Amino acid sequence: MKAVILAAGDGERLAPITQTLPKALLPIGSESILSRQIRQLASLGVTDVTVVIGYEGHAIREHLAASNPPCNVHFVENNHYKTTSTAYSAWLAADHVRGDSFFLLDGDVVAVDAVFESFIALTGNTLLYEAKSISSPEEMKVAQDPADGHVYLSKKIATDRSLGEFVGVAVISAEANEAFFAALASHKDGYYEEAFNEIAVGHPFELQAVTENSWIEIDFVTDYLQAVRLFTETREEVAAPQVSEQVLLCPGPVMVSKKVKSALLHADIGHRETEFIEILTRCRAKLNNVYGANHEYTNVIITGSGTAANEALLSSYGPGKKLLILSNGEFGNRLLDLARCHNLNHTALEFGWTHPMDLAKIEQTIATGDYDALMMVHHETSTGMLNPINEIGALLKPYHVDFLVDAVSSIGAEALSVEKANITFCTASANKALASLPGLAFVCGKRSAFQALRDVPAHTRYLDLYRHYEFEDLHYQTPNTPAVSLFYALETALDELLEDTLEKRMQHYGHLSSLIRNRLKKLGMSFPVEEQQMSRVLTTVFYPADVDVEGFHDWVKQHNYVIYRGKGPLLGRAFQIANIGHVREEHVRAFLDLMERGFQLKQSADAVVEAAATVE
């Protein structure tokens, strides 16, 4: 078997790291991308590899000459690499593979050995792809004509018709060889996918799927850094983490996807440079989407945890205002604490932990005309109760009272539209249902309300909301040094959420919480909050009688699950199981089995003690 590797391009998008080095020679662990591909091909029995070189071609020749490749390597020069593309490069290799079946690889694809091993069984025309939903116009998508089953490639395929992303690896059969090179000859000015598409009718392609994270095409610096992380870890021993992997079933910080973690390996950038301006702007636009905001709204991203957003809002908006603050749990109380701390003119309307908010009472209080604004928590995380922001927002409308909402643990999990709920300002953070890393917090608000803050003497400097608005909305910058890396993680998490869609994410969370609640009920356990008032990401449940509460928590922890103790009046009486963030069904099922086993162990231990007492 033979192979052709296309390695002529200058990797423009990878500048500056490809300024002196062709992309194919970037190191992945102890070998270059190209040496790695050749080693993997040779291990499948490939005897001859033709490498099409162009940019810094001499460096590739020297590199391979010095590295003693495990099979025959031939070179073909594309002297027009600056003005031509993949079709021309592939066409140049025709003489080396004429009449044979061969693998055709982009020289910037890094894959695990298993992807190459899957080639062994392939002989007919085949395209490798990863099944996934992609909306980016940058990616080469694969689709199949529903009428005749023919497979074709294009960047322009609509998301709903695309089966996934082309991996940049194909097998051309001996029988299709001549037609393929003839098609390349007629598309020499373009890309090789035009030749694939042209011959697909007479010489159909099969599709071979590869799995997520088993390959990467190196287009950008971030791709390269991710490849280094993913593929050097598996080939070379990396020190085991100090802390064993845990399943976080607590309401934040939450588990995040591998992709979100990998996003931290971005190129170093300056926060006053275009690169940061771009990522800040993209994150803010995507956040507005998640907030269900129309053009009347904008948002700011603050480096800090959820409390930073709440403190920025209260200390910047609150001075000179009369505030009504609702509370039915710990996080409502923390809003009151912030109001006290900043010496704001406020009244507390407390309903008691686990008690629903009384709408009639709220309206009665607002109708006094004494208040400029009402602030409350959407999802009261200390009890798992979802408070009715839509109803309260509607109730406030005729009174022209501003509506401030803490959506720290509801955004991304519950139906939330700042516009529909008539919200003036809404706070949130990155590390709950948005499934990103802790350290970024947000305030979304009406543009007019942000502008009105200019005349309010904020009781804070660092968290002055108008300053953040002025910098971010008017100058596309942050006032101080932001946690740059967290923006990369946040954007990845927002992309994952928006691609998955909010509806599907809500369904997923709803499914997991039903699994949890049904099992708990089956075990005869009960909840301090009515089931229809609970959020879909958190279940607070009373302990069965006689359970050693701390012992149970620690036993679960020893098995690498993290759950939360009850807070306030629920301390020692209840615990919390969250299904928020990157929690999968298998995590939840395994935890529920473990929990049930724990309770059974306890019962059998009790039975032994009881039996022993009877004998005595």
Ligand SMILES: Cc1ncc(COP(=O)(O)O)c(C=O)c1O
């Ligand atoms: C509803 C709510 N508000 C505010 C906060 C405070 O957020 P942080 O701990 O990120 O400052 C939390 C934290 O769990 C929360 O659940």
